[in-house]
Amino acid sequence: MTDLLDTNxxxxxxxxxxxxxxRIVVAKLTGLGYDVTEAQDGQEALDILESGNIPDLLITDSLMPRVxxxxxxxxxxxxxxxAVASLPVIMLTSRQGERDIIEGLExxxxxxxxxxFSPDELAARVRTALWRARR
Incomplete structure (x- = not known):
């Protein structure tokens, strides 16, 4: 996974x-060299994706207004x-019930x-998800 240390x-x-x-997510990930775009809710994220600005990974909350x-x-x-359909997605949420986790994964x-959450753990999970997506 050392080939993923180049976040450029x-x-x-x-x-x-x-x-x-x-702010925490952006500070941690931009500090590691990632280019992070923010969306205030799922609808804004969809608008960004539909505009053709397709990221390498999506991090999303579960409970947000609109979408x-x-x-x-x-x-x-x-x-x-x-490119959108195969996007690696990490859910970052306060919903931690077994049902919530299973529904998310399914x-x-x-x-x-x-x-x-630990910003360091999130960064490690981002690296892992990106590594898997590029294999």
Whole structure:
């Protein structure tokens, strides 16, 4: 996985309605060299994806106004655009019940991180998801 230490040019879309959570995610990942775009909810994330600005990975919250995280993931997975449909997705959420995790994974998540979260652990999961996606 050492080939993934070069984060130059890797784009991440972070969708969360909590500005503080977005700030933590952006600070950690941009500090590692990733190019991070923020979305305030699932609808804004969909708009970004539909505009053709396709990241290498999506991080999304579950509970957001307009379009929630699971609905966002369903839209991503059924996209006609193969680059969007195959996008690695990490759910970053306070929902930590077994049912929530299973539903998320069955919807098409690649990983599930519960809040409160460690920015270092999130970064490690991002690296792993990107590594798997590029194999």
């Amino acid at each position: 040019g890797i784009k991440i879309l972070a969708a969360d309605d909590d500005r503080i959570v977005r 929630g995280g699971l609905e966002l993931v369903r839209n991503v997975r059924k996209s006609q655009n193969a 919807t098409g998540l690649d990983d599930y991180v519960t809040k409160p």
